[in-house]
Amino acid sequence: MTRASGDPDGPSRRGAGGHPVSRLLLVLALIPTALIALPIVYVLLRSWGAGWEGILAELGRRRTLMLLGNTVTLCLSVTFASCLIGFAAAWCTERSDLAGRRIWRVLCCLPLAMPAFVASFAWKSLGPTFQGMPGAILILTMESFPLIFLPVAAALRSMDPGMEEVSRSLGKGPWRTFLRVTLPRTIPALGGGALLVAAHMLSEFGALALLRVQTFTTAIFQQYELQFDNASAAVLSALLMLLCLPVAFGEMWLRRGVRFSKVGRNTARRIAPARLGRAAPFVTLGFIAVAILALGVPFGRLLYWLLKGVSAGRGLEAIGPALYGSLSLALPGTLVTTVIALPLVLLVLRSRGMFARFADRLPYIVHGLPGLVVALALVYLSIRLLPSVYQTRVVLFAAYAILFLPLAQSAIRASAELVPREIEEVARTLGRSPFRAFVSVTLPSLAPGLGAALALVALELMRELTATLILAPTGVVTLATEVWSHTNDSAYAAAAPFAALLVLISGIPVYIFTLRTLKVAPDRALSQATP
Amino acid sequence: MYDVSRRQLMRAGLGFAGVSLIGGGANPARAEDQTLALYNGQHRPPVEALVAAFTAATGIAVVTRNGNSAQLASQLIEEGANSPADVFWSEESPSLAAIDEKGLLAPLEAETLKQIPATYAARTGTWIGAGARCRVVVYNKAMIELSALPKSVLDFAGEAWDGKVAFAPNSGAFQQQVVAVSLMKGRDAALAWLKGLRKYGEVYNSDSAAVEAVEGGDIAVALSNNYYWYALAKELGPDNMNSALYHMGNQDPGTLITVSGAGVLKSSKKSEAAQRFVAFMVSEAGQQAIVDAIAEYPLRPGVVSPFPMKPFDELDPAPVTPADLGDAADALALLREADLA
Numbered sequence: 088m089t090r091a092s093g094d095p096d097g098p099s100r101r102g103a104g105g106h107p108v109s110r111l112l113l114v115l116a117l118i119p120t121a122l123i124a125l126p127i128v129y130v131l132l133r134s135w136g137a138g139w140e141g142i143l144a145e146l147g148r149r150r151t152l153m154l155l156g157n158t159v160t161l162c163l164s165v166t167f168a169s170c171l172i173g174f175a176a177a178w179c180t181e182r183s184d185l186a187g188r189r190i191w192r193v194l195c196c197l198p199l200a201m202p203a204f205v206a207s208f209a210w211k212s213l214g215p216t217f218q219g220m221p222g223a224i225l226i227l228t229m230e231s232f233p234l235i236f237l238p239v240a241a242a243l244r245s246m247d248p249g250m251e252e253v254s255r256s257l258g259k260g261p262w263r264t265f266l267r268v269t270l271p272r273t274i275p276a277l278g279g280g281a282l283l284v285a286a287h288m289l290s291e292f293g294a295l296a297l298l299r300v301q302t303f304t305t306a307i308f309q310q311y312e313l314q315f316d317n318a319s320a321a322v323l324s325a326l327l328m329l330l331c332l333p334v335a336f337g338e339m340w341l342r343r344g345v346r347f348s349k350v351g352r353n354t355a356r357r358i359a360p361a362r363l364g365r366a367a368p369f370v371t372l373g374f375i376a377v378a379i380l381a382l383g384v385p386f387g388r389l390l391y392w393l394l395k396g397v398s399a400g401r402g403l404e405a406i407g408p409a410l411y412g413s414l415s416l417a418l419p420g421t422l423v424t425t426v427i428a429l430p431l432v433l434l435v436l437r438s439r440g441m442f443a444r445f446a447d448r449l450p451y452i453v454h455g456l457p458g459l460v461v462a463l464a465l466v467y468l469s470i471r472l473l474p475s476v477y478q479t480r481v482v483l484f485a486a487y488a489i490l491f492l493p494l495a496q497s498a499i500r501a502s503a504e505l506v507p508r509e510i511e512e513v514a515r516t517l518g519r520s521p522f523r524a525f526v527s528v529t530l531p532s533l534a535p536g537l538g539a540a541l542a543l544v545a546l547e548l549m550r551e552l553t554a555t556l557i558l559a560p561t562g563v564v565t566l567a568t569e570v571w572s573h574t575n576d577s578a579y580a581a582a583a584p585f586a587a588l589l590v591l592i593s594g595i596p597v598y599i600f601t602l603r604t605l606k607v608a609p610d611r612a613l614s615q616a617t618p
Numbered sequence: 619m620y621d622v623s624r625r626q627l628m629r630a631g632l633g634f635a636g637v638s639l640i641g642g643g644a645n646p647a648r649a650e651d652q653t654l655a656l657y658n659g660q661h662r663p664p665v666e667a668l669v670a671a672f673t674a675a676t677g678i679a680v681v682t683r684n685g686n687s688a689q690l691a692s693q694l695i696e697e698g699a700n701s702p703a704d705v706f707w708s709e710e711s712p713s714l715a716a717i718d719e720k721g722l723l724a725p726l727e728a729e730t731l732k733q734i735p736a737t738y739a740a741r742t743g744t745w746i747g748a749g750a751r752c753r754v755v756v757y758n759k760a761m762i763e764l765s766a767l768p769k770s771v772l773d774f775a776g777e778a779w780d781g782k783v784a785f786a787p788n789s790g791a792f793q794q795q796v797v798a799v800s801l802m803k804g805r806d807a808a809l810a811w812l813k814g815l816r817k818y819g820e821v822y823n824s825d826s827a828a829v830e831a832v833e834g835g836d837i838a839v840a841l842s843n844n845y846y847w848y849a850l851a852k853e854l855g856p857d858n859m860n861s862a863l864y865h866m867g868n869q870d871p872g873t874l875i876t877v878s879g880a881g882v883l884k885s886s887k888k889s890e891a892a893q894r895f896v897a898f899m900v901s902e903a904g905q906q907a908i909v910d911a912i913a914e915y916p917l918r919p920g921v922v923s924p925f926p927m928k929p930f931d932e933l934d935p936a937p938v939t940p941a942d943l944g945d946a947a948d949a950l951a952l953l954r955e956a957d958l959a
Contacts, residue, residue: 562681
């Protein structure tokens, strides 16, 4: 049974089912909200330091307009192209009779393991053609489309096929069924993924610097590199946050009144796959092309540097500490971020009030900020207010949570939207405490979403660079920081083992959590369904 | 059965997070009292070499925080009097000048300052050069003849060089070059030069990216520091290089001496050990360790670099000292006026 619940303007502390939202949940949701507010306050304070005249002068510059144009172009193009490729790939691997679906599924997730700055270096070294805006759009799309693929594939997979079957049995063609039934029900997953890609593009730095595309982020970095009074960089950061507003509210508009849930678990029976027929070879060619662009070129280049280059083997003694550093920062950081995101998602699903909607959108506004700005905000605040935690993991984990909450939110929400509130209410009427009802009923249903959240956040944290450089305890290095400093010294062969290990390590969560998210096992069911 | 195992998984995960949070809270740099905290914006090979030699000589351990000089300077300014840093080693002198202007640096010992020519230290005596490098022109040998290269770096800002010159306005060294042009030829000439470069030149993110582009045949010429070419030559093999260095000489700002350098933070609680570190940096052993690891010129007389660089006294550089170049605020104003920043 599927249900669309409207009424986005219900009373704030009441769920649609009439139960008041628990105070505990509200308090827990305040933690991420307060964290996220920190960089916003910092940016506004610093912008204020530039004075009205300074702010207006900055906004009126020809260069600011140029940066705005580049930022918007990049953001829209990459998001649009990623949606197209990600959705098409998800549909083909989940709903068609494409050969080798299981392999394509894995290959479509693997680009996540390749940090954008590594991929960009690989492409750049093929020639100047790939520098500039068109190259950046191509390379970043290849890096970003899995962020659409993963949630859409999960949504297609967990969707109750009943509606589609009914539609087909009523004589509606496959296209009408797709447009009227399937597509609308993947919109929350698609929208969430698109938001993440858009926000990534607003904050992307390393790849754009290598590909010589100037956006707000590279300009903010340049400001920090050029001068030591950051007011002008803060004004640009504030502009960047403004750019994130339509992204955040676009998602609200997208999900307005759309809430689908299926009652009962494991109802996601298999639907007979669509036949590709004559299109099959072309679809396969498309998948091969994407695999070469997204994986073949970067991996080939990495291999080249591993085998060639005089600096090979330099600094290898740091590989142990760097691996330990990466894991000891990324794993707990991931858990912290995911745990903090959970109450935020639940609050939004249970309360349609102002605070919930505000708290839900806030992380997306900050997600477009470069790690540098968030890190400097935490330096500024922690050294003044809590000097004892400065340069400890506590501050770093806070930065990670601020930067990557939307990633966790979006992944958890994809699962949460399919869990009807009613089943938890049933559990409570049967005498379970709210907490036990949550743990025994809701949490297991959220497992796929939590798994995806852990995977995506862990991947981002593995490759995170600027916040780690600024906030990590002195002496702690990670694989990403080692890659960065060796490439900075033109020692590509020295960087290659660290980059390879980074990709390898990132591949593990991609693989495990992809399988977990998509529960790939029942392919047999698919083949049985095919005559 | 499945549900139970999943719940256990969840509990185990939360437990791990808790343990990691508590266990990870300790700060190794603070636990060990004798250990110096070095904020390092300079390239790592020379710094790692010096730290190893210093620790071997004195028994004092050094924990390094690596980053970009300007970012670390921003961070030091944010940290203010609470900074855990003892020594700041910057790739460029303007970052040192900037934190000196904020009153964050302590005076160096007179004995340390005496070790190298006063030209390569702050006039206030708060920071001192560790190694010198010079601005050069890197050119692709297949794309351009050595004889076709101009006599002055100012000539690159003309139409004849349209699409042929790579430069990195972000780089601290380029900013120093802008200040040098402004000091020697006047502000208007510097602005006209920058506007010409914006119109006809190609912006790169860093000197090293520009040098790699020349080596790769993407562009004919790059304005750069000398050592990026040597780093690339070490990586690719000197005999395989498609590019070469061109020193303008003639006291032109195209050949400009700049320094990497270090200072002791006023807020350091281990200032004695920190002063020892900087003193070691300009000692004979320290200077040798640095120039063995990077193609910079030693500042201490008598120390010899193993890199085949053009001899220091034959460079005939611009008559501007690192201390003249200040904190790059003037360069930023010019870059902004030229719409390059």
